[in-house]
Amino acid sequence: MSIDVGGHLRAVRMMYGLSQRELAKRAGVTNGTISLIEQNRVSPSVSSLKKVLDGVPMSLADFFTLDLQESPQVFYARDELADIGDRDVSLRLVGAKRANRAMTIMHERYRPKADTGADMLSHKGEEGGIILTGHIELTVGGQSRVLGPGDAYYFASAVPHRFRNVGDEPCEIISASTPPTF
Amino acid sequence: MSIDVGGHLRAVRMMYGLSQRELAKRAGVTNGTISLIEQNRVSPSVSSLKKVLDGVPMSLADFFTLDLQESPQVFYARDELADIGDRDVSLRLVGAKRANRAMTIMHERYRPKADTGADMLSHKGEEGGIILTGHIELTVGGQSRVLGPGDAYYFASAVPHRFRNVGDEPCEIISASTPPTF
DNA sequence: CCGTCGCGTCTATTATTCTAAACAGAATCC
DNA sequence: GGATTCTGTTTAGAATAATAGACGCGACGG
Numbered sequence: 001m002s003i004d005v006g007g008h009l010r011a012v013r014m015m016y017g018l019s020q021r022e023l024a025k026r027a028g029v030t031n032g033t034i035s036l037i038e039q040n041r042v043s044p045s046v047s048s049l050k051k052v053l054d055g056v057p058m059s060l061a062d063f064f065t066l067d068l069q070e071s072p073q074v075f076y077a078r079d080e081l082a083d084i085g086d087r088d089v090s091l092r093l094v095g096a097k098r099a100n101r102a103m104t105i106m107h108e109r110y111r112p113k114a115d116t117g118a119d120m121l122s123h124k125g126e127e128g129g130i131i132l133t134g135h136i137e138l139t140v141g142g143q144s145r146v147l148g149p150g151d152a153y154y155f156a157s158a159v160p161h162r163f164r165n166v167g168d169e170p171c172e173i174i175s176a177s178t179p180p181t182f
Numbered sequence: 183m184s185i186d187v188g189g190h191l192r193a194v195r196m197m198y199g200l201s202q203r204e205l206a207k208r209a210g211v212t213n214g215t216i217s218l219i220e221q222n223r224v225s226p227s228v229s230s231l232k233k234v235l236d237g238v239p240m241s242l243a244d245f246f247t248l249d250l251q252e253s254p255q256v257f258y259a260r261d262e263l264a265d266i267g268d269r270d271v272s273l274r275l276v277g278a279k280r281a282n283r284a285m286t287i288m289h290e291r292y293r294p295k296a297d298t299g300a301d302m303l304s305h306k307g308e309e310g311g312i313i314l315t316g317h318i319e320l321t322v323g324g325q326s327r328v329l330g331p332g333d334a335y336y337f338a339s340a341v342p343h344r345f346r347n348v349g350d351e352p353c354e355i356i357s358a359s360t361p362p363t364f
Numbered sequence: 365c366c367g368t369c370g371c372g373t374c375t376a377t378t379a380t381t382c383t384a385a386a387c388a389g390a391a392t393c394c
Numbered sequence: 395g396g397a398t399t400c401t402g403t404t405t406a407g408a409a410t411a412a413t414a415g416a417c418g419c420g421a422c423g424g
Contacts, residue, residue, distance in 0.1 A: 126285060
């Protein structure tokens with residue numbers, strides 16, 4: 001058994017601020033069971049582990065997936081967002097570049113007249129966002145539209161697309177894309 | 183036991199074109215064990231299930247995650263965002279509910295004192311966001327922090343978490359989560 | 365037809381896990 | 395200081411899972 005089920009369960013229980021007895025009661029097992037499992041003195045059956053996790057509640061999938069996320073940074077002050085843009089388009093990332101994440105969340109800022117280039121972008125995945133300020137022309141496939149504050153978009157990234165700030169003021173967007181492009 | 187570990191294991195074994203005996207040999211268990219597990223006549227211990235899966239090979243996380251996996255509108259005017267919140271917390275979705283998407287992007291608005299409930303939330307996937315206005319206290323696992331305009335967050339949704347508007351003004355957030363929770 | 369090989373299932377025994385209850389330490393209260 | 399109440403741990407016995415090997419079934423070849 002390479003995986004530390006016991007320590008893992010203990011960590012989960014602690015995160016929820018439960019005692020062994022509290023969790024045991026919710027889960028319908030005895031506190032001794034939790035104790036033995038947490039000490040890795042037994043390897044619980046799937047059914048009993050499921051009962052225990054139901055008391056949290058947490059799925060088995062989540063339980064076994066959890067160790068992937070040890071303790072990455074959770075909070076980011078506004079000046080901690082990594083700026084990876086150029087002169088005309090500022091892209092400020094939530095989280096570091098190339099981190100092991102499922103998504104990229106960005107604060108984008110387009111100068112007046114700025115665009116993402118004459119060539120249409122096309123890559124894997126999906127992306128969407130909401131416009132905060134300014135006006136941007138978004139072209140996706142054949143369609144094109146000017147979006148203003150509060151408007152939003154969502155499309156498959158494989159469809160060729162292009163952003164262009166058609167207004168006189170900067171345009172700000174919060175966007176998300178999966179899988180991460182940065 | 184709501185989850186069909188046995189049928190699940192059988193499906194995995196079939197996908198790899200292995201017989202019970204072949205898999206048993208690779209895994210270092212007996213064929214009877216595999217048979218009993220697949221018929222759900224026993225609930226294997228985590229350690230023995232791990233041994234079995236090592237013979238495939240497949241991780242426990244993958245095993246329990248597996249069953250989860252089984253021309254859309256592009257532009258959304260601000261009043262087209264579906265509001266699925268309640269009185270205290272407004273959640274305005276980019277795209278329809280239950281659409282087949284890889285992400286959920288939302289414009290969230292918390293009234294003063296509003297929170298996501300005393301019980302900590304916990305679900306699969308990852309989520310992040312950027313604060314637009316107001317101040318919100320975010321608790322993730324053990325850590326807690328008050329975030330203001332421009333600040334951001336990103337974490338694995340399986341870690342218990344909670345949002346609470348600690349300021350006197352509404353708090354607005356643009357958030358994204360994957361896979362979609364709505 | 366019979367032997368052989370593959371398959372999955374079943375049974376008796378052994379090994380392990382789970383329960384119930386006792387135990388020990390620390391904090392709180394009067 | 396001696397209950398009370400909260401921790402987590404330990405133990406004997408009951409419940410459950412794993413093993414080794416037998417069993418039945420079907421396919422293939424001699």
